[in-house]
Structures are given as structure tokens and as C-alpha cells.
Amino acid sequence: MPKVKKATRKEIEEIKTLFLSEYPDSVTELQYRNLYELLISVMLSAQCTDKRVNIITPALFEAYPDLVALANADLDIVKNYIKTCSFFNNKAKNLIKMAQSVIGNFDGKIPLEQKDLMKLAGVGQKTANVVMIEYTGANLMAVDTHVFRVAHRLGLSDAKTATKCEEELSKKFKTDLHLLHQAMVLFGRYICKALKPRCDDCFVAHHCKSKEGFKAKG
Numbered sequence: 226m227p228k229v230k231k232a233t234r235k236e237i238e239e240i241k242t243l244f245l246s247e248y249p250d251s252v253t254e255l256q257y258r259n260l261y262e263l264l265i266s267v268m269l270s271a272q273c274t275d276k277r278v279n280i281i282t283p284a285l286f287e288a289y290p291d292l293v294a295l296a297n298a299d300l301d302i303v304k305n306y307i308k309t310c311s312f313f314n315n316k317a318k319n320l321i322k323m324a325q326s327v328i329g330n331f332d333g334k335i336p337l338e339q340k341d342l343m344k345l346a347g348v349g350q351k352t353a354n355v356v357m358i359e360y361t362g363a364n365l366m367a368v369d370t371h372v373f374r375v376a377h378r379l380g381l382s383d384a385k386t387a388t389k390c391e392e393e394l395s396k397k398f399k400t401d402l403h404l405l406h407q408a409m410v411l412f413g414r415y416i417c418k419a420l421k422p423r424c425d426d427c428f429v430a431h432h433c434k435s436k437e438g439f440k441a442k443g
């Protein structure tokens with residue numbers, strides 16, 4: 226596989242400026258009303274679309290409106306609520322364990338520190354970061370499939386793993402990481418799509434290092 230050209234320092238700054246001006250205040254497309262609902266939605270969204278999660282959650286939140294209700298839930302009933310979500314068996318177990326752990330270890334308050342969030346069942350670094358980005362505007366990057374693809378196509382990262390890619394993007398962008406995360410998610414979801422990216426509508430095409438972008442530039 227040919228090595229992808231890396232973006233220069235100047236290009237990184239330009240890409241950053243373009244993303245921030247194109248998506249000045251983007252937020253998640255997950256629908257939630259409080260931190261409890263956000264955390265559950267983000268946990269469910271791993272390997273699943275936000276659209277699907279938004280279909281599932283209203284009934285789930287009605288049945289389990291708070292941590293206490295969820296901590297005491299019957300596993301099979303929770304599974305049934307989320308059965309159209311990928312990995313629903315594990316996710317159902319983790320949701321209940323997460324609620325039990327917040328009650329048992331954090332006095333019933335969902336922690337807003339990355340390392341504490343990651344102590345909860347089913348919460349890895351990406352989930353923790355997305356929750357903090359969305360809820361507190363923390364200067365953190367989180368790399369999902371969209372961010373990973375966009376970062377590679379723009380020559381911002383050649384990392385093999387999401388964790389390494391997150392590290393590289395954080396170092397290169399330094400500030401406004403929460404906004405850049407949301408911007409790259411939306412850009413990857415609707416413009417720089419995995420299949421048939423909309424290169425003709427792309428505002429960063431002149432910085433693109435991928436073969437799709439080169440085709441668009443002619």
C-alpha cells in the first residue's frame with residue numbers, strides 16, 4: 226500500500242481553520258436531555274449509528290428514567306429494549322453494571338473525569354471522551370470510524386489504531402479539539418463518506434491526500 230503523504234504544518238492550520246468555520250458550533254446528533262441519557266446514548270452508539278440509537282432510546286429512557294431504575298433492571302427486559310442495536314447482549318449487561326457502579330462507587334453521580342468514567346463498565350476512552358466533549362466542551366479528541374477515515378484522507382494521521390490517531394490529532398490541532406471532533410464526525414458522515422465521498426462538495430479537497438480527492442481535483 227503506498228504511503229499517504231502527510232499534511233504540512235501550514236496545511237494542518239488551514240484544515241483546522243476550515244473545519245472550525247464550516248462547523249462553528251456542531252454538536253452530537255444523539256438525542257438526550259441530561260448526562261445520564263447522554264452516557265447511555267454514547268455507550269449504545271459504539272458500532273451502531275446515531276440514527277438507530279435515537280430510535281431505541283425514548284422507550285428505554287421511559288422505562289428506566291434514572292440510574293436507580295437501570296441498576297435494578299431485569300437484564301432480559303433491557304436486552305429487549307435495545308435488541309436492534311449491535312452487540313445488544315453485552316451493551317445491556319454493561320448498562321446495568323454502569324448504573325450499579327455509579328451508585329456504588331460514585332455516590333450516584335456520573336463522574337466527569339476521563340479516568341473515572343473509564344472505570345465504568347462498557348466505557349472505554351472513546352466513550353469517555355465523547356461524553357466529556359459533548360457535556361463539558363473538554364479539549365479532547367475522540368476517534369470514531371469517521372474521524373479516523375477523514376484524518377487519513379487529509380494526511381493528518383497514518384496511525385493504525387484509533388488511540389494512536391487520537392494522540393496524533395490532539396498533538397497537531399492542540400486547541401478546539403471538541404469542536405474539531407464534532408466537525409470531523411459530521412464531515413465524514415455526510416461529505417467524506419466511506420463509499421462515494423462527495424468530493425465535488427468538499428471544502429478541504431485542495432488538502433486531500435487520498436485517491437478520491439485526487440480524482441476530484443482532476
Ligand code: SF4
Nearest residue numbers: 417424427433437438
Ligand atoms: Fe474526502 Fe473527497 Fe474531500 Fe478528500 S476530497 S477529504 S476524499 S470528500
